[in-house]
Amino acid sequence: MSNELFYFFTIYGEVYTGEIMDEPLFSDYVILIQRTRLEAYLKLKNSQKKLQIIPAYGWALHNKIITGCLRLNIDDYLNQRYKRQAKEWYGNFDRRTMFIFGAGASANCATGSLKKSFLESGSRPPCGPQLFEKRFERFYQKYPGVIHSLHKLQGEGAIDVEALFEDDWQEIQQYGNSQVISRHINIQYYLQELLQHISFSTLTGYGTENLFAKLADRLQKLYARNGNQKFAFVSFNQDTILEMFIRRYFNIEFNALDDYISINDGPVSVFKPHGSWNWGWKFPNLDGKSISTAQWLFQEKINLHRIYYELLGSYTEMVDWESYGINSSMNEDSVSKFNVNKSNLSVIYPDNQNMYFPALLLPYRDKDEFTMPSSHYWNLHQYLSYVETLIVIGWKGNEKLFNELLEERGYKIKKIIIADPNPDVVEGKLHFLKDKGAEIIIYKGGFEDFILNGLDIEFSLKNYTS
Numbered sequence: 001m002s003n004e005l006f007y008f009f010t011i012y013g014e015v016y017t018g019e020i021m022d023e024p025l026f027s028d029y030v031i032l033i034q035r036t037r038l039e040a041y042l043k044l045k046n047s048q049k050k051l052q053i054i055p056a057y058g059w060a061l062h063n064k065i066i067t068g069c070l071r072l073n074i075d076d077y078l079n080q081r082y083k084r085q086a087k088e089w090y091g092n093f094d095r096r097t098m099f100i101f102g103a104g105a106s107a108n109c110a111t112g113s114l115k116k117s118f119l120e121s122g123s124r125p126p127c128g129p130q131l132f133e134k135r136f137e138r139f140y141q142k143y144p145g146v147i148h149s150l151h152k153l154q155g156e157g158a159i160d161v162e163a164l165f166e167d168d169w170q171e172i173q174q175y176g177n178s179q180v181i182s183r184h185i186n187i188q189y190y191l192q193e194l195l196q197h198i199s200f201s202t203l204t205g206y207g208t209e210n211l212f213a214k215l216a217d218r219l220q221k222l223y224a225r226n227g228n229q230k231f232a233f234v235s236f237n238q239d240t241i242l243e244m245f246i247r248r249y250f251n252i253e254f255n256a257l258d259d260y261i262s263i264n265d266g267p268v269s270v271f272k273p274h275g276s277w278n279w280g281w282k283f284p285n286l287d288g289k290s291i292s293t294a295q296w297l298f299q300e301k302i303n304l305h306r307i308y309y310e311l312l313g314s315y316t317e318m319v320d321w322e323s324y325g326i327n328s329s330m331n332e333d334s335v336s337k338f339n340v341n342k343s344n345l346s347v348i349y350p351d352n353q354n355m356y357f358p359a360l361l362l363p364y365r366d367k368d369e370f371t372m373p374s375s376h377y378w379n380l381h382q383y384l385s386y387v388e389t390l391i392v393i394g395w396k397g398n399e400k401l402f403n404e405l406l407e408e409r410g411y412k413i414k415k416i417i418i419a420d421p422n423p424d425v426v427e428g429k430l431h432f433l434k435d436k437g438a439e440i441i442i443y444k445g446g447f448e449d450f451i452l453n454g455l456d457i458e459f460s461l462k463n464y465t466s
Contacts, residue, residue, distance in 0.1 A: 007338075008032065008061055009068045011181060012172055013304035015319055015338035016059045026051060030066060033058035034335050056333045064176030067305045070315070090264055091228070095386035096412075098232040103127040104394025104420065105211075105447050106237050109202065112209035115448075123201040125239055128161055128363050131191065139194045144298060145186025165364045181303050184362060189294035191238065192358040195277035196350065199240040211451045212242060216249035218459055223250075223267040225461065232383050234271045234402075236395060238360050240278055243270060256347055261379045271380045273361075273402055275371035278348045280356030281312045281340075293354050307357055308340045317341065322374055330401055343373045368401045384409035390433070391417040391458070393447050397429025407432045417458065419443040419450035 005017045008030060018032035021041075031054060033041045041057040054060040106125035110118030118124060122135045132146060132153045140146040152164050168184065171177045207213065223229050235242050243254050246268055254260060257279070260270045272279075289296050297307070309315045320341040328336035348356045361371040370377055384406060390413050397403065416438050418426045423442045427434065434440060443449040 003073045004071055005035075006032070007070045007072050008066050009070075009305055009309065009315070010061065010065045011067050011176055011178060011303040011305050012065070013308045013340050015315075016061060017338070018058045023049065025049070026060065028063055030061045030063065031058065032061065036334065055335065058335060059337070062174060062176060065173065067303070088264075089382065093228050093230050093264075094226075095230045095232065095383060096388040097230075097391070098234065098383070098387045098389070099391045099393065100395050101233065101235045101237055101242060101393050102395025103237060104396075106198075106202070106239055106241050106394070108394065108447050109211045109241065110206040110209060111211055111214075111448055111451070114206050114209040118206050121201075121205070123198055123205070125198050125202065125237075125241070131161060131194070131363070136194055139197070140190055142193075143186050143190040143294065145183035146190050148183055149187070162363050165362050169364055178301055178303055182298050182301050185302075185304065185307070186294060186298045187362065188358050188360050189292075191360050191362075192277045192280075192353065195239045195360075196353075199244065199277070202239075202241050203244045207245075207248075210245070211447050212245040213249070214451050215455065216245040218455055218461075220249045220267075221461060222459055227267075230267060230269070232269045232271070232387070234273065234380070236272075236274050236399065236402075238272070238274060238276050240276060246270065254347065257345055257373055257376070261376055263379055263383070269379065269383065271376055271383075272372055273370045273380075273399065275359040275361050277358065277360065278353075279345050279359040279371075280348045280353070281308075281344055281359065282346060282356050283311055284313070286311070286355060293357075304340075312357065313344070318344065320374070326374070326377065330404065339369070342371060343375065345373055368399060370401065381405065381409060385412065388412050389415045389417070389458075390438075391419070391450070392426055392430075393419045393450060395420075395426065396422075397426045403429065403432075406430075411436075413438050415439045415441065417441045417443070417450065417454065419446050419454070421446050 006020055007015055007017045009015055016032055018034045019038055021031040021033055023029075023031045029051070034057065037057040044053075051060050103125065104127065107127055108119075109125075126133065126136075132140065132150060134154065140150075149164060152159050153161060165184075168180050171180050202210075219231050223231075233242060233246075246252055247254065250267060252259070252266060252268065254270075260272070263269055283293070286293060291299075302311070308318050312318055318341050320339050320343065323339040323341075324336045327339070328334045342359065345359050348358070359371050361369065387410055390410070410433060413433050414437075416430060416433060418440065420426055421444055423444060427440060441454075443454055445453075
């Protein structure tokens with residue numbers, strides 16, 4: 001069988017390949033069957049061939065979403081050079097502890113005399129449903145993509161933000177609605193500005209009596225007493241509050257994406273599966289415009305295909321050819337696709353973010369994926385195999401792909417600490433670890449309860465002397 005295949009590019013940036021099937025019943029679609037599933041598909045009777053069953057064998061792409069097609073020999077394009085996990089995980093290091101942070105951690109990080117004013121602050125970090133509240137009007141009034149969605153997100157009959165994005169995603173995939181894509185791109189820029197503001201406001205206004213400060217200070221002292229101690233953080237928050245306190249107490253700068261995953265050389269590794277407001281792809285040529293990049297992209301109705309494969313670079317650079325294998329491993333039928341190349345991401349500084357397209361995964365309910373470089377993914381993949389204690393703070397456990405990775409790789413986990421007012425929800429999501437015998441410890445008072453009552457138990461300074 002030839003190595004040449006058709007590669008179909010879509011308006012939302014993903015790339016699909018396989019053998020084209022002539023299916024007259026599905027005249028509005030291109031039916032692509034993955035070669036590894038071709039034999040099974042060809043055995044189906046015509047009466048069995050329905051659009052609903054195609055995802056088990058390949059892809060049904062509506063004609064409206066296809067932006068182009070190339071016939072490529074994949075061997076000619078597998079020339080990207082990836083940094084996977086560190087070649088050697090050297091040293092007798094203790095990598096047994098991993099923290100997982102969700103939105104509840106950032107939203108409840110102030111303590112003491114600052115707690116009340118923080119909880120009432122207009123800049124308090126929002127949880128998912130609160131991202132588009134009226135208190136953020138001064139930010140979203142600049143973004144028409146947000147304005148166009150507010151009738152569903154505010155007032156009586158408001159729907160869950162994840163439900164909105166999931167409905168919109170179906171609209172994009174099934175009908176190629178370019179207006180909805182433009183909204184989502186615009187919303188990404190809104191979230192970038194909002195989360196930048198919230199990050200700096202939390203640090204400057206509530207950086208003293210802060211739970212992240214107390215945690216980072218304790219961990220730094222543990223590391224100073226025993227340099228073999230390592231700490232891993234998985235943050236599903238797209239703000240940078242955690243990183244700011246790590247920078248303050250560990251004197252670590254996050255100037256490049258590699259700085260987040262100092263597996264061997266540094267005390268901490270920070271994994272952000274859903275991206276960060278200060279991560280993005282840099283546009284090589286967007287100078288000379290009188291309006292912001294966000295405004296220009298929205299006005300011109302530029303879709304993700306044009307952003308990824310025209311404005312940011314060519315398809316040889318911007319298609320992540322390695323993503324096919326990663327996506328295959330995450331699909332129950334091993335059916336796969338190609339994503340945009342996240343290894344081209346870089347850190348954005350506040351004074352030049354207009355030159356970037358932000359890497360922020362929108363809060364879809366079911367469209368789950370990792371928005372981080374492949375080196376981060378592979379190091380997370382490896383790190384999980386060392387973890388014995390998992391500390392979950394303000395995270396509901398809803399990320400399906402991460403949970404699958406945790407189930408596969410977290411086979412040494414013996415203890416799960418859940419700091420959350422609703423621990424049953426988290427415990428239910430992590431049942432696969434509990435079923436294997438992991439001990440569950442609960443702090444119903446959330447982040448504050450763990451820091452005030454659990455930190456000394458779990459991380460006593462007297463137990464960390466070299």
